[in-house]
Amino acid sequence: MKKSNCDVLPPLRRFVLRQFVPCIVAASLCWGAAAEAQEKPTEPSHAAGWVVIPVEEYGVLRAKAYPVEHDPEPPPLDATLTRVDYDLHVVGDLAAGRASLTIDVLKDGWVRVPVPAGLLVREARLDGKAVSLVPGAPGKGGAHLSALLSHAGRSVLLLDVDVPVTSSAGDESLALPSTESGVTRAAVELPRLGIDLRVAGGLLSQKYETSAQTKWLAYARGNEALTFTWRRKTEDHHVELPLRLRGSLTQLTSLAEDSTSIYAEASLDVVQGAAREVRIQLPEKITINQVSGAMVADWEMKNGELAVTFLEPVEHSARFVITGESRLPRDGIIDIPLLRLQNMERDEGGIAVEVLGAGEIKGQKSQGLEDADATDLGEMVASRQSPALVAFRARSGDAGATRSLSVNVARYDQQAVLMANIEEARYQVLMSTDGKKLVQARYAVRNNQRNFVKVTLPAGATVWSVSLAGRPIRPGQSPDGSLLLPLEKTRGGDDAQAFAVEILYLTKATAWAEKGREKVTLPALDLPISRTGLLLYYPPLFHVSAEPGTFRLQEYANPTSAVLAPASGGVIDIGTASTIDLKQSDRLEQFAKLQSADKEKKDATQALLDTFRAKSSAGKVTGILPINVSFPAFGPSIYLVSELTGENQFPAAEFSFQRDKKGGVR
Numbered sequence: 001m002k003k004s005n006c007d008v009l010p011p012l013r014r015f016v017l018r019q020f021v022p023c024i025v026a027a028s029l030c031w032g033a034a035a036e037a038q039e040k041p042t043e044p045s046h047a048a049g050w051v052v053i054p055v056e057e058y059g060v061l062r063a064k065a066y067p068v069e070h071d072p073e074p075p076p077l078d079a080t081l082t083r084v085d086y087d088l089h090v091v092g093d094l095a096a097g098r099a100s101l102t103i104d105v106l107k108d109g110w111v112r113v114p115v116p117a118g119l120l121v122r123e124a125r126l127d128g129k130a131v132s133l134v135p136g137a138p139g140k141g142g143a144h145l146s147a148l149l150s151h152a153g154r155s156v157l158l159l160d161v162d163v164p165v166t167s168s169a170g171d172e173s174l175a176l177p178s179t180e181s182g183v184t185r186a187a188v189e190l191p192r193l194g195i196d197l198r199v200a201g202g203l204l205s206q207k208y209e210t211s212a213q214t215k216w217l218a219y220a221r222g223n224e225a226l227t228f229t230w231r232r233k234t235e236d237h238h239v240e241l242p243l244r245l246r247g248s249l250t251q252l253t254s255l256a257e258d259s260t261s262i263y264a265e266a267s268l269d270v271v272q273g274a275a276r277e278v279r280i281q282l283p284e285k286i287t288i289n290q291v292s293g294a295m296v297a298d299w300e301m302k303n304g305e306l307a308v309t310f311l312e313p314v315e316h317s318a319r320f321v322i323t324g325e326s327r328l329p330r331d332g333i334i335d336i337p338l339l340r341l342q343n344m345e346r347d348e349g350g351i352a353v354e355v356l357g358a359g360e361i362k363g364q365k366s367q368g369l370e371d372a373d374a375t376d377l378g379e380m381v382a383s384r385q386s387p388a389l390v391a392f393r394a395r396s397g398d399a400g401a402t403r404s405l406s407v408n409v410a411r412y413d414q415q416a417v418l419m420a421n422i423e424e425a426r427y428q429v430l431m432s433t434d435g436k437k438l439v440q441a442r443y444a445v446r447n448n449q450r451n452f453v454k455v456t457l458p459a460g461a462t463v464w465s466v467s468l469a470g471r472p473i474r475p476g477q478s479p480d481g482s483l484l485l486p487l488e489k490t491r492g493g494d495d496a497q498a499f500a501v502e503i504l505y506l507t508k509a510t511a512w513a514e515k516g517r518e519k520v521t522l523p524a525l526d527l528p529i530s531r532t533g534l535l536l537y538y539p540p541l542f543h544v545s546a547e548p549g550t551f552r553l554q555e556y557a558n559p560t561s562a563v564l565a566p567a568s569g570g571v572i573d574i575g576t577a578s579t580i581d582l583k584q585s586d587r588l589e590q591f592a593k594l595q596s597a598d599k600e601k602k603d604a605t606q607a608l609l610d611t612f613r614a615k616s617s618a619g620k621v622t623g624i625l626p627i628n629v630s631f632p633a634f635g636p637s638i639y640l641v642s643e644l645t646g647e648n649q650f651p652a653a654e655f656s657f658q659r660d661k662k663g664g665v666r
Contacts, residue, residue, distance in 0.1 A: 253337075
């Protein structure tokens with residue numbers, strides 16, 4: 001009997017086949033069913049078809065799918081002129097030489113490079129070969145020459161050029177044209193010596209002379225033409241002329257109890273020649289400690305003179321400062337040592353003497369000097385805060401005139417003294433409906449130290465009159481526009497007498513409406529004020545009430561300082577109420593009094609003008625005569641007070657106003 005293939009297999013393999021054949025058949029049937037299910041879906045699927053899109057979108061998609069390689073962008077310029085070097089030699093009316101043009105060509109092919117305009121080109125070479133120059137492109141300066149280059153890279157174009165030299169009024173000039181190169185360098189040789197040179201449009205780097213010629217090296221500035229202008233050097237004999245000097249010396253002598261310090265400011269004006277030094281006559285028993293100034297080189301004391309040497313001869317003016325000291329008596333009659341400039345055509349200046357410590361100058365005697373104000377001698381003297389200071393100005397005349405000064409100094413025991421203070425300030429303000437404000441400021445001042453008080457008025461204020469102790473005066477003005485009012489000096493202590501300072505000024509604000517608020521700003525002083533009173537006169541058709549602030553409402557009270565007390569009949573008695581309503585009859589009576597007073601004032605003013613005109617015609621008075629203007633107190637008023645106003649502070653009072661609905665006269 002023939003055996004099957006299964007019979008010949010090993011027993012283990014036959015066992016495996018018997019166990020797994022049914023499983024393989026079952027799996028085959030399952031896979032076939034799944035494939036049939038996929039070939040026959042339960043729901044119909046979308047059939048393949050065409051998609052329609054615009055041509056623009058198709059172009060975009062195709063460009064993204066098949067990008068095109070772009071050619072690199074061309075350079076912004078075809079060629080650049082990088083550097084220009086001139087090497088010229090001046091002969092007669094021409095400067096001949098060579099111009100080397102360094103050119104960078106940025107693209108392949110023929111390019112046109114312009115030659116600097118104004119050059120007379122005799123020959124052009126590139127890499128040792130002659131090059132032809134052609135006219136520029138039409139419409140772009142066709143008259144200018146250009147060089148044609150055919151390959152990219154750096155090239156040096158050599159030009160044999162001539163540049164004209166022009167002459168005018170003894171000056172010769174050579175102008176090299178402006179170029180668009182980054183660097184323009186010019187070397188020029190002139191077969192002459194002793195030349196004064198000026199360079200315009202650039203910077204002169206070197207200038208040197210050989211045995212027979214002068215050489216210059218300069219660099220041009222940007223797109224400007226480089227111009228050389230020269231002329232033969234002329235000798236200046238100004239310094240060889242005889243020396244003529246005019247001088248001014250201002251001296252400040254400070255008398256302390258143990259020593260005396262001397263501070264002097266000297267200024268020189270050279271009229272002719274040149275000053276190498278200046279000499280100053282020194283009195284006996286004086287020692288110079290320092291001489292300082294921008295032109296001072298050295299100084300020396302010898303044989304009663306101070307010799308000041310300058311760094312170089314002074315041909316115009318010079319200034320320097322001298323500090324020294326001396327031993328003078330403590331009190332009594334003291335002869336003040338005076339410094340004098342020597343060899344001067346005109347000797348001006350002045351001297352100021354101050355007493356340091358507890359003391360005063362009770363008298364002085366001078367020769368060749370005249371009394372002056374501290375401000376006349378400059379900032380050095382005007383800034384002093386001495387309790388006792390006198391100033392003198394040198395009398396005009398011969399520079400060699402004799403001058404002398406002696407003062408009588410009295411010393412006192414040291415004690416606490418009052419420097420300066422305003423014990424009371426009183427203001428009267430007259431308001432109008434159009435916003436104008438007339439302000440009278442009166443101050444009771446005690447002072448034994450200060451020379452001036454600084455008053456800063458509100459913005460836009462116009463001063464009408466200023467008076468000191470009842471005398472009209474002219475105020476000074478500081479650099480910042482503030483007023484400087486001179487002060488009287490009294491002895492310190494409890495018995496120091498007060499005096500009055502008065503200012504009358506006009507300012508303008510906004511016009512009054514039916515109702516609103518108004519602010520009155522008062523002047524600022526560089527002295528403290530102990531107490532302040534403000535009397536505000538307002539239009540009768542309005543009702544005014546004070547607002548809370550620095551000032552408070554109070555019943556009117558007369559000033560506590562006797563110098564501010566009103567003269568009899570000079571001020572209207574406003575009663576004791578804080579707000580006063582004037583009746584019509586009182587108003588008319590008051591108006592009649594004002595008219596009568598106004599007539600008297602006009603008559604007094606006319607008499608004052610007649611006196612002033614008579615003195616002016618006699619040559620005794622010059623300039624504008626200051627006058628004292630009275631304050632016209634009129635209308636209803638309110639009275640406000642405040643205490644302790646600090647230095648340089650603007651006191652201000654605020655109030656509200658409203659038109660009286662009844663329309664009567666208040």
